[in-house]
Amino acid sequence: MVLDYVFIAELFARTVSHALIIVKLLQMKKLFITKESLEELVKNLKKDCDEFIAPKKEHLDDIVFSDTKHSGGELSAYEGNSVVSPRAFLLPQTEEVFKIISAKGAKFKAIEEKTRRIFYGVRPCDMKAITLMRDFFADKFVDAFYEQKMERSIFIAIACASRCSKKSFCYEMDSGPVAKDGFDIELTPVKMGYLVDIGSKKGSKILKKNNKLFTKASSGAIKEAKAILERFGEAAKRIDYKKLARIMAQDKVKQSIWDDMGLRCVACSGCITLCPTCSCFSFMDRLENDRGARLRYCDGCIYAGFTRMAGGSAPIPNHKDHIRRFFEHKLNIDTLRYGRPSCVGCARCIEICPGNIDIRKFIEAVTKGAE
């Protein structure tokens, strides 16, 4: 509701000619958009951005976030989730951060990222991940490369009517089926269209510009959405992440669990590449003679070399402890540091692990084993 107030407050600040609209909007708690109007909205939004990042069906059943501004083909309503999360755009696998004009002469040229992106169809788990990543990239130390992308991004979330995969556990991690935070607009699918929530000034601007496309939500639609969302959480239990973190912090996880993980992990790096909250990176220079670029690339805990010191000494020498760092960071350290875990239950790491390591089963085993 706080978000509604922001939106309303902004509207109040506008000219008197908007008075009628304001009165109208004050009367409604929720907005509604039909499927046809949503298509219209998408068309309008595409005009106001450089890249319209939306889920798109690639080969067969692959759903991947792609730029559909010109190509079209975005899935306005869809089941499942994209193979990659919006992180792939905010912290890409590799990105040039500045050009090296002369390495010897120490001459560089900044690269300014000016692309205006609209992320459409972002799932609540990924939306939450973006809010969590801000704690890392824009809290005390602001990461300019990340932040200039965030500033120019608009997020339109779509709530989930059903689980995206058998392995996902967003509800259990309190990050689904609806986004609570971080979005500019959120759509909740019902039979006739979508309920609309506005989450920010950017969102209310869009609403204002396209106000003809929205109507007041009927109580029937609201009830319907409520029922869908309730059904989503049926038979599911929220994970007691504080208890989990406590057990891990006290090093009470059975050694056999870590040993087994060591026998499974083949250091593919899939988990840290697809995790929507992984934030580790390194830099490399790509030089041809004296010219080139500095690149930032995704890096992380599963590599032995990640924390190896100059001279070869490794504080964490054993293979099984490298993948452990992933679990410790997500579920233990970040809960201590930020008061919440850095896992949103999207299940991407489970679905691509060649060792069949399952973070959900890990959580179950740890919390159960300790009781």
Add this chain to the structure above:
Amino acid sequence: MIKRVLTTCPYCGVGCGFYLDVRDGRVAGVIPSKSNTVSKGYLCVKGWHSHEIVQHPDRLKKPLIKNNGKFKEASWDTALDYVANRLKDIKAKHGSDSLAVCASARCTNEENFLMMKFARAALGTNNIDHCARTCHAATVSGLNQSFGSGAGTNSYDELPFMDCILIIGSNPTEAHPIVGWRVRTAVDNGAKTIVCDPRRILSAESADVHIQHYPGTDIALINAMINFIIRENLHDKEFIEKRTEGFNELEEAVKSYTPESVKDITGVKPELIKKAARIYAASKKSCIMYSLGMTEHTVGTDNVIAMANLAMVTGHVGREFSGVYPMRGQNNVQGACDMGALPNVYSGYQPVADKNARDKFEKAWGVELPARPGLTLTDMIDSAIKGDVKCFYIIGEDQVRTDPDTHMIERALKSLEFLVVQEIFLSETAKMADVVLPGASFAEKEGTFTCAERRIQRVRRAILPISGKTDGDIICEISGRLGYKMEFDSLKVCDEIASLTPLFKGVSFERLEENGLQWPVPEHGHPGTPVVHLGKFTRGLGRFIPLKHKPPAEVPDKEYPFILTTGRMLFHYNTGTMTRRVSNLSREYPHNFVQINPKDAETSGVKNKGRVKVKTRRGELTVAAEVTDKIKKGVLWMPFHFTDEPTNVLTNSAFDPVCKTGEYKACAAKIEKL
């Protein structure tokens, strides 16, 4: 601009599918394809980083011509004219068979077809071979004798449902990680695994039986298993009766190989051999997975036949959820074999010596073709030293670093009159060339790769060739200059292959679009063949071939007391030309090393991470020691990925007499503490 290009991984022979994530012309990352039948969204660490090498600044961009020992950049026209003229001269002076072509398991099927067409039709020689010679030539020759077809028998997707997987001389989680995932899943589903390897590899940690035998004692081991299986009446009499021939000879031959009698040869307790034999034979759904640990021996072909014998004795072949899985090492080594980049066959293994096959190709290509089979890679090296072969045209292979006994290879290449190397990076072999032609990476071409389960899959172009030409373009342009025009549109070449090759008759780009096809595809509209030898072997009856254990060409003695064996590791690929240019991969293992058992380390005074000199009769190398109980006592293990610390100066070039594969996996060595 964002572009997503679905393609096939350029590393090992598993054949995983992913999208290249192209942003404003820069290949920025990799996105796995969950819909890909082979990889289902899983990738290994090499695959996840395969974008990094595509636009690496070290890529060769312009042709190089050597003048007074130094390379100078040249225009394409100058370089191609020069190469064509030299080839013409040598051919005129010394005849067609003084030329030799080394095709590439890294290139597409279409390009390999063009290479073999170029060698045979334009140069007029059957001297064409490729790196299968140094890896799975034994598979082709061995399985062909036993079953009548030299490729893997079953499909990856059967693996998770096996009851027993026998892994021998193969390291699935490191060398073929996405097949390794299926092995892991099988274990999670309750399958039993038997790992036969001198090292305690990751799969051995979760295995029911780990047989740590000495390198080069596989036939003794397998014969003993067969012996025990027959003795315990665990063999499949009905299968043997109906589907095979030669069982009596086999039974006779294995009589002297009891688990007890091979104890000293193999260094394995008889109980372990019996346990393994019992599990493999008694399980309903059993298969064998093997790799270069079996083929890279002087008895490579026999090793492969031994496994075929074992599979047939127990009836674990010729039906679903069974079979023999040769894990191929390179993205398209299966395809390069299939395309006839071999000295004795055209595409689809049609013999050059067969007049009907030759007539067909002569008619299609409008030239007279040589009838005598050409030289294998191993023989080419010999002939170069002798002076019979004057010119090598090498595409995408680094013999100086990959072939055994480096010093001999260097001698061979130096003996040549003319050496052309087509490469994407300046490899050690390329450095020795007279002309270097810059080829294209997988991300720059259209075509197909064939993976170890015989699945032909599409490779698609993400960016234009960095050098301006693909490998196919280059071959065609040289061929044209030699007066023989060849079509290079990969789609049309694919159609040409289908029209001339019964195995691929039903293959076309259109039909490969969805998820590829597993050959044989004998008709248009044929769905492909997931399991071969169903109901009947390709050769009719499966043939038992009795075998005897033969020790490696070089065995430990007083002077060289260790067995040195070599292999591949997870983070690197072959000579490291690609993986050592990927930041994270190179960082994991930046240097070469040698694994030694703690007991041996103690007697040799070797310390963990200490510098040691490894010596063999062919060379020596200084590396760091890794003291680990993962390796059997008496055995040393080294990877071969480090071009600046090249392990193959040590290995033995003694080869299998049938398939001519070198013995990388066993030679005598000593170690000295520095």
